Amino acid sequence: MFWQQFWQQLVNGVTLGSTYALIALGYTMVYGIIQLINFAHGEVYMIGAFTGLIMVTVYKVNFMVAILAAMLVCIPLAILIERVAYRPLRRSTRLAPLISALGVSIFLQTLITLIKGGPNPLAFPQVIQDTVYVLGPVRFSTVQVLILVMASLLMVFLQFTVKYTRIGKAMRATSEDYETASLMGINVNRVVSFTFAVGAALAGAGGVLVGMYFNSIHPFMGVSVGLKSFCAAVVGGIGSIPGAMLGGIFLGIAEVMGVAAGFDTYKEAIAFGFLILVLLFKPTGLLGLPIQRKV
């Protein structure tokens, strides 16, 4: 009985964790390149979820088209946010772009609340036939399978882009050393825009998948998920792409297991507890490189 429960919760944890991982990738890539905690990333994810909802309810499209549409809406949005709110501040103090990001986040939350006409949640319709697959002791729902497959596909695609394409090489060079990369003829502004675009596409897809999984979305959904995904990025080692995936899945499992073990009222604190523990013992996260102190 215990083991059956354990495996089931593990599957649920990995499902939740892979949605965190999808969003965490956006945080980690942006941080890796311009050392900015992009607090507006959670709102990009929220807008992705709303785009998906509009697509399936108003235009009655297939959920795959909805996911694609969410990605296509989020990409220009994130590029616009970077242009307007972060690029003018790239050479100023560390806190200025952070405050600017928070401003964007408040702006977008309010904007969607106004358009929607109130902060209360909207139901996400059931867009795919829900059948339950049984594999040994574990039961998968269709949405869970879809999330796991989509998340792995997107992550493999991302890993491929970063490792084997020209722009991926430019991304790695820029995150290694921004100044030197620009001296080597890399158009760093294009790399930054591209990074925001990739992160936003993943977050948009994540938004629709989470909407389908929990059947409910609201204008402030980006705050809590954004913070937790950000924790995931830091736990894994911020700036590291495999780290974000690992951290996301790790925190997803921790949260689901914690709730199953009876700490459900502490649900929102589990991710942060792990974050602090990991940072105290390994200050740069599980897969992060040590920080060098330079004089």
Next chain:
Amino acid sequence: MEAFVNVLTNPYYVQVATMMGIFLIAALGLHLITGVTGQFSFGHAAFLSIGAYSSALMTIHLHTPFILNMLAGGLMAALWGVLLGFPSLRLTGDYLGITTLGFGEIVRVVFINMKITGGAGGLGGIPRETNILIVYIVVALTIWGLYRIQNSRFGRALAAIREDEIAAESMGINPLLYKIQGFALGTFFAGISGSLFAHMMQYLNPADFGFARSFEILNYVVLGGLGSIPGAILGTAVLSLAPEFLRFVQEYRMLIYGALMVLMMIFRPHGLLGGVDFARLYKKIKNKRKSVESNNAEGI
């Protein structure tokens, strides 16, 4: 004259001014941590809540005098500041910010789960002890204290850590020790501010002390101008009054507020008074006047 007295005694204006004073104390505490010592803290609201709850519980259960409870609230917050600071102030920059953010969320969730704090329903029945006079006496004491701290050997050590930690270390300053002391002082002011808040609102809810509140206080300090006491005061005044002045736009209020944050940062990335030193400015004006006077004297 009568209109002026009416404005001064209008309960709504008095309430707004009192709340501004309360948050100013918290902002000045964060000014010491972020502005003077250069350490990020994204969990300042947690220390407000620790001070608020401990002083409120003392008032309700122990019936001790308010001034004692307020100090106890401040000390309790400072104690937790040291407990958090000791392991986490070894981290730098964003990592410290994230740890404090996590701490803030954990404190909020713990207060929701505790029995004695009334949980998510909140803690009511706190007697009203705070008034505008007490708040502004504390504000004045805080500002005076901070000027004394900043112009002392200790304050200069904190500023040295902000400018260059390694250089400060090689000058014989123990950064961790000074950072913890600075953090403890900053969180002490947060606790005092929380105590005043509790005895003003007469009701506490953990939801009031989420990370949004922490960032609001950080906004006050950064938008005013990091490292400047007049900046922190101006930032708090502008930003705590802005939502009141923006009431006429009603539901567009937060939309404008968010856009203003972005615009202010783009046009004044160092804050409203960032890099403005009033003492130096005053001296400059005085010198100019003197030189004009002496020029005039020479002219005769």
